[in-house]
Amino acid sequence: MPLIQKLPSLLINQIAAGEVIERPASVVKELLENSLDAGATRIDIDIEAGGKRLIRVRDNGYGIEREQLALALDRHATSKIASLDDLERVGSFGFRGEALPSIASVSNLRLISQAQHASEAWEIDGQNFTIAPARHAQGATVEVRDLFFNVPARRKFLRVDKTEFSHIEQMVKRLALGCADAEIRLSHNQQAIFVIPVGAESQAIRVNAVCGKGLLEQSIYFDESGAGLRLSGWVGLPTFSRSQADMQYFYVNRRMVRDKVVTHAVRQSYQDVLFHGRHPAYVLYLEMDPTLVDVNAHPAKYEVRFRDSQLVHDFIYKTLHKVLASARAGHVNSGLKENAFERRIDLSNGWATPQNNSLNLLNNAVHESLATYQALYSTASSNTGFNHIGQSYPSNPNLNPNLNRDTPPLGYALAQLHGIYILAENAQGLVMIDMHAAHERITYERLKVEHDAAAMLSMPLLLPLTLNVSQREADLTEQYQTTFEEYGFELHRTGVETITVRRVPSLLKEADIDALVRDVLADLAEHGRSQRIENERNELLSTMACHASIRANRKLTLPEMNALLRDMEITERSGQCNHGRPTWIQLNIDQLDKLFMRGQ
Ligand code: ADP
Ligand code: MG
Secondary structure, eight states, rough: OOOOOOOHHHHHHHHHHHHOSSHHHHHHHHHHHHHHHHHHHHHEEEEEEESSEEEEEESSSOOGGGGHHHHHHHHTOOOSSSSSHHHHHHSSSSOSSSSHHEEEEEESSEEEEEEETTTSEEEETTTOOOOEOOOOSSSSEEEEEEOOOOTTHHHHOOHHHHHHHHHHHHHHHHHHHHOOOOOEEEEEEEEEEEEOSSSTTTHHHHHHHHOOOOHTTTTEEEEEEEETTTEEEEEEEEGGGGGSOEEEEEEETTTOOOHHHHHHHHHHHHTTTTTTTTTEEEEEEEEEEEGGOOOOTSOOOOOOTTTHHHHHHHHHHHHHHHHHHHHOOSSSSSSSOOOOGGBBBTTOOOOSHHHHHHHHHHHHHHHHHHHHHHHHHHHHOOOOOOOOOOTSSOGGGGGSSOOOTOOOTTTTEEETTTTTEEEOSSSSSSEEHHHHHHHHHHHHHHHHHHHHOOOOOOOEEEEEEEOOOOHHHHHHHHHTHHHHHTTTTTTEEEEEEEEEEEEEEETTTTOOOHHHHHHHHHHHHHHSOOOOOHHHHHHHHHHHHHHHHOTOOOOOOOHHHHHHHHHHHHTTTTBOOOSSSEEEEEHHHHHHHHHHTTTO
């Protein structure tokens, strides 16, 4: 029979290292977080050979006292929490007291520090724990050499220097985006790679440094609070989508997380506006009472557990949905834009919802513009004067030839190009509009509003549909009965494992009801909510909108074109068509001048 033995502490640390120290970038994460926890305002990271030869992180934080140096390298020793109560409200990145001993067990580690108010510096050797005098300004340096020298299995899996370094670079950027108060410098093989600065506007500068200026230019900045939560940051325009999910930064109380609840909520808010297969870009900060989120769910702390995940989900979803709805044509440019900083919006009273509640405006617009649209695609030669809704703007630009600040955002139509595009002139220059794409979105949004207003009309099934489901699904049916009713379904549990559908939403009478109900139940089981009925409905409305919208080669009169522009300006999400493509592009006079090399 094999003997049960206590493991030696080196091996215990090596096992722990297996969990959190996967590659040089993981070491950088732990050291950088320690420096931030120590209140550093300047952090220098020096890397050699992709981090395989050397990782050195030096900071100017509060440092470690001589007597504490050995403890810092001891397992389960931390200065950050002392009780379960502390753990529940922890605000620091670290609290497990595992990183330094783990790293020291798989590398040659040296820790040098001069503590705050101390007069000399000391260093400790991570292998034999000997302490010797050293030279160091206030703060600490951790030097990690020859990572995994004693763990060949791990060492074998490391990639070429360049790859390992790019992981480090990504890691540093991710961490830098989450904190605002330390200047961070990174160098590789004695070459400076980047400096992430602090100062006024520092957060935008950091976003710029990490994501490139594309995101700042193609995103909406917002800051929204409610239900004890605060969400702020940059949410990428749907037209700035990416082929990979590589520009998604989400922070909970400054900690970067990859969380299922969060990802699902964000994804859902882009539902209606993203080109399929594309990924949104964002940098988002969620702040909340630390006792309502458990960060001790994962050794590397990438996952968190929200006490009320439904609340967090709904807040993120509703906020982003609202922000994205504000991406109306003429307001946030979907094309080229010079200055991103002017695009900060305040959802409560900024220009995103100018003087009117956008939904009321939309509702009025729906009714007033109905005649316009009927005319638009029923009468071939429509010279009828348009009774369009942008009442504040003169409908005929000839009456008001000067383009000034009263000019509507998308300006006035000049001509139609190849039956596809509308060319218009506004205060900034030239606007080009894809008329089918634009009209499709307007029709779609209008249909949605109409259907929301009329609630979901339902109709009885000639033959009630009986479905065999699991007991859990039958339970859910009972539990969510009213939710189903709101969507126009009438369904009851008729047995331990059977449910019967009697009425369905009239709009979805052609849908595969069996599959739809099952999918909704699966969603309810997994997430406690489902968007399927709404999605199914939206898909149908979107198809209807597409068919009902102006086709290419349809000749429009100038008043018709102007009516379309005015509608775009007030329609939510009109910056993109129903498939996420842009509906309009602005070319400023400056940009046109550049094209013609004017003034160069
Ligand atoms: P944790 O961060 O979970 O507490 P670590 O093993 O990363 O555990 O660090 C152990 C302790 O060493 C920390 O609690 C902290 O007191 C101290 N320490 C580590 N790095 C630094 C640093 N750069 N500056 C000051 N103290 C540090
Ligand atoms: Mg730590």
